[in-house]
Amino acid sequence: AQKITQTQPGMFVQEKEAVTLDCTYDTSDQSYGLFWYKQPSSGEMIFLIYQGSYDEQNATEGRYSLNFQKARKSANLVISASQLGDSAMYFCAMGTSGGSYIPTFGRGTSLIVHP
Amino acid sequence: DVKVTQSSRYLVKRTGEKVFLECVQDMDHENMFWYRQDPGLGLRLIYFSYDVKMKEKGDIPEGYSVSREKKERFSLILESASTNQTSMYLCASSPPAGEGSPLHFGNGTRLTVT
Numbered sequence: 001a002q003k004i005t006q007t008q009p010g011m012f013v014q015e016k017e018a019v020t021l022d023c024t025y026d027t028s029d030q031s032y033g034l035f036w037y038k039q040p041s042s043g044e045m046i047f048l049i050y051q052g053s054y055d056e057q058n059a060t061e062g063r064y065s066l067n068f069q070k071a072r073k074s075a076n077l078v079i080s081a082s083q084l085g086d087s088a089m090y091f092c093a094m095g096t097s098g099g100s101y102i103p104t105f106g107r108g109t110s111l112i113v114h115p
Numbered sequence: 116d117v118k119v120t121q122s123s124r125y126l127v128k129r130t131g132e133k134v135f136l137e138c139v140q141d142m143d144h145e146n147m148f149w150y151r152q153d154p155g156l157g158l159r160l161i162y163f164s165y166d167v168k169m170k171e172k173g174d175i176p177e178g179y180s181v182s183r184e185k186k187e188r189f190s191l192i193l194e195s196a197s198t199n200q201t202s203m204y205l206c207a208s209s210p211p212a213g214e215g216s217p218l219h220f221g222n223g224t225r226l227t228v229t
Contacts, residue, residue: 006157009155033215033216035217035218037217037218037220042222043203043222043223043225044220044221044222044223045205045207045218047218047219050215050217091158093158095216102160102163102173103160104160105150105157105158106157107155107156107157108157
């Protein structure tokens with residue numbers, strides 16, 4: 001079985017500061033992929049960043065980076081230089097080889113960026 | 116860009132009605148998914164499909180069925196709607212399942228059952 005845990009229901013950050021959103025996962029599979037999605041208040045789910053289990057480097061996409069610590073089974077999302085438009089729900093997801101790579105999602109973290 | 120279109124943004128139905136939620140994607144993706152999103156529970160998988168006429172149950176299939184007669188279209192059916200099916204429903208598609216295939220989502224259908 002695969003499981004994703006996001007322990008922060010809500011987070012607040014000041015504009016232009018960095019913020020880390022936590023995600024831990026549990027799987028016995030050796031091959032898996034980790035994803036982060038953003039959901040603004042408009043409702044659409046936007047893919048942000050991906051990390052494969054065999055990737056040695058942390059993934060980065062613009063202001064987003066994924067702090068992948070395999071031994072600790074964590075895949076935290078780091079947003080640098082927060083902007084007001086970053087206010088949204090953020091979901092961590094995982095697909096594993098044993099689960100046919102069908103994504104399982106965490107419960108999400110609501111991020112509010114203050115001016 | 117991949118486009119996933121859900122036919123309705125908002126729906127209000129009565130208890131006991133048969134409800135159809137339609138989803139169409141334009142990128143020839145093999146995989147299509149239906150998720151349900153509830154506050155505090157994240158996204159939960161209802162059904163998914165690897166190919167035309169193929170379907171697999173997800174984590175919460177009870178009270179739902181699906182239909183995939185054409186590759187681009189994946190329909191979610193509530194056989195007899197109940198108030199506990201009031202929720203946001205999200206359709207998604209992806210290329211063949213692989214480690215790095217992200218999902219492409221529609222804008223969601225917010226269903227209210229009264």
